[in-house]
Amino acid sequence: MSKITPLSGFPEWSPANRVVEQHFLDRIRRVFELHGFASLETRAVEPLETLLSKGETSKEVYLLRRLQADAEEPRGAGDAQLGLHFDLTVPFARYVLENAGKLQFPFRRYQIQKVWRGERPQEGRYREFYQCDIDIVDRDTLPAHYEAEIPLVIGDVFAELPLPKATIQVNNRKILEGFYRGLGLADPMETMRIVDKLDKIGPKGVLKELVAGGVSEAQASACLALAEISAEDGSFAEQVLKLGVTDPLLDEGLAELVAVVETAAAHSPGLCRAELKIARGLDYYTGTVYETQLAGYESIGSVCSGGRYDNLASSGDERYPGVGISIGLSRLLGVLFGKNALSASRGVPTCVLIALTADEDRAAAMRTAASLRARGIAVEVSPSAAKFGKQIRYAERRGIPFVWFSGPDGDSVKDIRSGDQIAAEALTWNPPAEDRYPTVSGPIV
Amino acid sequence: MSKITPLSGFPEWSPANRVVEQHFLDRIRRVFELHGFASLETRAVEPLETLLSKGETSKEVYLLRRLQADAEEPRGAGDAQLGLHFDLTVPFARYVLENAGKLQFPFRRYQIQKVWRGERPQEGRYREFYQCDIDIVDRDTLPAHYEAEIPLVIGDVFAELPLPKATIQVNNRKILEGFYRGLGLADPMETMRIVDKLDKIGPKGVLKELVAGGVSEAQASACLALAEISAEDGSFAEQVLKLGVTDPLLDEGLAELVAVVETAAAHSPGLCRAELKIARGLDYYTGTVYETQLAGYESIGSVCSGGRYDNLASSGDERYPGVGISIGLSRLLGVLFGKNALSASRGVPTCVLIALTADEDRAAAMRTAASLRARGIAVEVSPSAAKFGKQIRYAERRGIPFVWFSGPDGDSVKDIRSGDQIAAEALTWNPPAEDRYPTVSGPIV
Structure with a gap:
């Protein structure tokens, strides 16, 4: 072996930091299991077609090629172009469709695996990292109470970890879509995409982009007013209604979000907060969405995100709506290791x-x-x-x-x-x- | 999501089989830790150059390419061609060299990760599977007693698993090389490679290939006589000496193998057996080599293999000799699942x-x-x-x-x-x- 090349984006922890990581992995798994989630591991690769079905993150896929692949072995029908999975939700949706006949629904599973993203080099982003996911999927319909259950599981997880207080910020896509529709906006998804940049470009930037896209100033102001609403209990619904926009989807979303926030308040006071600016970038969310902030570490963004998706695991007549959330473990640990904020009493198991x-x-x-x-x-x-x-x-x-x-x-x-x-x-x-x-x-x- | 394509070679267990797998992973890890091995995880990718340094299995490497890689982003100096690791020994050797200044030697680590091999499709081989490795490396020299310790750890692992009796077959490369050299053979490595096929092509096949390669019939018969020697105690050494070949390296190997077998017999009677036909295909072993058979499942071959390597983790003046062994977990489970020989009481954690x-x-x-x-x-x-x-x-x-x-x-x-x-x-x-x-x-x- 001649030259040793460190690879940016592929973290490797020291033995002592690995003790910390394993401690986190063990506790996360234990809480997931206490809540009845079964363990699942899917293969690291998916056909490119499956990976691209999610859209947006296609640019981050790593494709695979056999070193010795050559003209003698033309690709057969069953030998699709393969890529490494970039999250655990898309592979899980594929797994559910592939194994639906053998699974018991509602199906509760957790999945703790590494994922890979073919980011540009030197962006300081991880290209390999652990995600820790839970999801509940059902056949045809998924009761809304599962959307209220997910944050409680995550609350129990964070309570077991040596971390500052976690707050789960929740919103509901139906509120955003219904509100924008009630306002008379032509493209609610595009509006959502722009409002999602609020923390990055500020209210003025959002206003400017919305207006540039053909939204009136009054409509744009209403969108910003909605995004500013935030509460630890169901009182946010009243504030929304005061904005004077009406739409049946908006009402549905408000009722669902009130249930999520009130359930959390009853079982784990202070855990959840309705934050109507939260949108989540991903196209496939259709109901509740979650982001999680750690007290004192707000600048690193969400450490645990997810939401409800109605159409991800669907094929023809089969429909498996689901709700899930994912802890971005490696990124979280990377930040805390960087600040020397986590340590193990020793780097060996030996006593x-x-x-x-x-x-x-x-x-x-x-x-x-x-x-x-x-x-x-x-x-x-x-x-x-x-x-x-x-x-x-x-x-x-x-x-x-x-x-x-x-x-x-x-x-x-x-x-x-x-x-x-x-x-x-x-x-x-x-x-x-x-x-x-x-x-x-x-x-x- | 439209089409679902099962991918041959990428096993995905059912939730109930996943319970079994996790049970195995937990127990393996626990025993490794009881023996003082620290956990390590290395990145899934290595520069192609590192992967090829091992030689033989280069053909099985999966290369990576970013989907959006294009002419605007020429590969920089630090952006080497990457491939997925095909075992955990080569990445570990690279890790030791890269981090030698921060590690404490002798360094004992375990590593439980998936590895990938770009096998031809439809060969019925796994392309993604778990390996569970332990290794001990030291700086400059590695005492021989570690070669006797490794099988005892594995014995403790198998004793914790719901499996038939495991027997670790041991040999020493120095015996083979020294014996062939003492016989006057020009190319001991080539002879080793041919004798290693004994179980596949039988004694006649080996004889034929050896003679075809320029070895005399008498020499070839001596090679076969050596390969037939087998014992649960140090008595094999006498049988070897009776063959009348002498060489200093042979003597060294015999002394080392006697120590391994006698230590095992003292601490775990029946665990180890000297089998002088065992060679292990890989070039880098230089001392003791291990293979493991399960009673009743001999036909599946070795489920846990390894050996001592003196030159794998070396660079310039730095030398880190090591000894290690690897449990091929996925393959073992795949065989047993196929025979319905392992089962979980339930497929969910829920009680x-x-x-x-x-x-x-x-x-x-x-x-x-x-x-x-x-x-x-x-x-x-x-x-x-x-x-x-x-x-x-x-x-x-x-x-x-x-x-x-x-x-x-x-x-x-x-x-x-x-x-x-x-x-x-x-x-x-x-x-x-x-x-x-x-x-x-x-x-x-």
């Missing part, structure tokens, strides 16, 4: 190092190690019978808290942080609970 | 379904659910207040063992398998331990 007095003692040391492992304690035997000082430094450099010594008068174990050494037996000794596994601390625990 | 008497009770049901979840019990609330029979069938079809009812006289929980229903409180009730999580059963537990 105890068995010291060696002589190399001939290795067999006995391995028996001691096996005895501790049988009770769930992670153990390594020292690499060599070096001086004890050197063996202790081996443990120290890795953050291993305990070193085990065997002698003619029995065994002892030393906490190398405090220096305390006590007599111990491999069959009975236990480390303090907080030392058994590496622990993780965050900016606010 | 309890909260039934609804009326849709207005959903808020109360959600509080009951939260109360059970707070004590680690996985719960779903029923999709709707359908008739109880329908709600019970919802649970039944998913394998959810318990349904929870709330009434004016208090709550009760029903085991829908036995029909037993008992009074219960959400704050105190616990399911039997064997029902809390899905369980997995195998051919021999």
Whole structure:
């Protein structure tokens, strides 16, 4: 192996940061499972046709080609052009359609996998990252109560993580579409796209773009007034109605969003907030949409987003409406690692190092190690019978808290942080609970 | 989304099989950690140059190309041709060289990730699969005792899995190279490559190929005699010496292999067997090599292979010899799933379904659910207040063992398998331990 090339956009964590990531992955998975979501993993690749069905992000796809593909092997009918998935929603929709006959609906699944985006180099964006998704899909119709359930699951997830307070901002596409339609705007989707830039280009910029697109100043002002509405309870609906626009889809959206916000307020006060400026860029959302902000880290944008989609997993007469949300884990960790805001107590699982007095003692040391492992304690035997000082430094450099010594008068174990050494037996000794596994601390625990 | 195309070689498990896979992944990880291996994940892509440095499997690489890559963006110096990794050893070697200054040596890491191989379509081989690797690398020199440690870790892994007995077959490349050299053969690597085909083409086939390559019949017979030697203890060394070939490298290899086999016999009787026909195809092994067979499933070949490599992670003056082994998890599961030899007690994590008497009770049901979840019990609330029979069938079809009812006289929980229903409180009730999580059963537990 000759040259080593770091690749921008492909993060690789240090062993200590990997402990933090695994801690997050384990807790996220545990909460998803407590809420009855089944695990699913889909293949990393999809036919290009499937990936492009979502539209907008087509430019970010990585295509695959076999190194040895050649003229002798023309592409067969079943050998479509393949690309790496750029999210987990599109593959999930494909999976549901492909396996509908074998699945039980409503189908609740979680999916924690890496995704890839063929971003331009040097944009400082990740090209490979973890997403942690939950979705609920049903056949034909999906009851609205699932749209209220999703934020509660995410609230439970964030409560388990060493992070600042998370607030889920919710809106409903029907409110936006109905309001714009009630205002008499010709292209509600285009309006939504422009209003979604509010945080980027400000109210003046939005006004200008709307007017340039043929919207009157009064209509544009109404769109901005709607976008400014925000509340932690159902009171936002009254504020919307005061703007004087009426439309049946608007009413439907308001009722659904009130239910989401009121359910959240009842079960997890302070978790959700109706924010009528939230639109989500993606075309396929048709109802509730979610974005999540971390207190003190608002500038990094949403760390967990999603929404309801009615037409993503549909084919001919089959229709599987769904609602889902996705935690952008790698990006979140990348930001926090960059600020040194998350750390692990050690970068190795090892709790105890068995010291060696002589190399001939290795067999006995391995028996001691096996005895501790049988009770769930992670153990390594020292690499060599070096001086004890050197063996202790081996443990120290890795953050291993305990070193085990065997002698003619029995065994002892030393906490190398405090220096305390006590007599111990491999069959009975236990480390303090907080030392058994590496622990993780965050900016606010 | 229009057409759904199943892709051969990219397995996707059902939710129930995914429970089995996760069970395996969790137990493998746990044992790796008990032995002090730190978790690492490397990016999915490597520069083509890195991937090709291993030689032989270059033909199986998937190359990546950005869909929107075009003439405006000529490839820069730092923007190498990328391919998906086809194993975890080559990326790990690259990672060690790239991060050597930040790592503590000897460095013990495990890595559980998917890998991709651009096999020809329709060969019935996987193109995406999980590998579960452990490796120990050191700076400059790596003590031989690590070669004896690796099989013990794998023995502990297999002991935790619902599988038939695993036997690790071990050999040492130095024995083969030294023996062939001592015989006076010009090209020991070529001889190794031919003898490695023994199980495929039989002794006559090997003899023929060796002779065709310029090896005398007597020399070829000696090579075959060596390949026939096999023992569970160090007695194989004597059998080798009886063949009358002498070489310093042969002696070194024999001493190392005796140590591996004797250590295994002392700590885990019956786990390891010296099999002098084992060579491993890959060029980079320089010492002990491992293959693993499952009793009753010998025909599927090795399910866990590896060896010692002295030159893989080396660059200029830096040298990081290592030893490692890899469990080919997806392939193993694929074979066992194909024989219906592994199954999960249910395909959902859910232990309890909260039934609804009326849709207005959903808020109360959600509080009951939260109360059970707070004590680690996985719960779903029923999709709707359908008739109880329908709600019970919802649970039944998913394998959810318990349904929870709330009434004016208090709550009760029903085991829908036995029909037993008992009074219960959400704050105190616990399911039997064997029902809390899905369980997995195998051919021999």
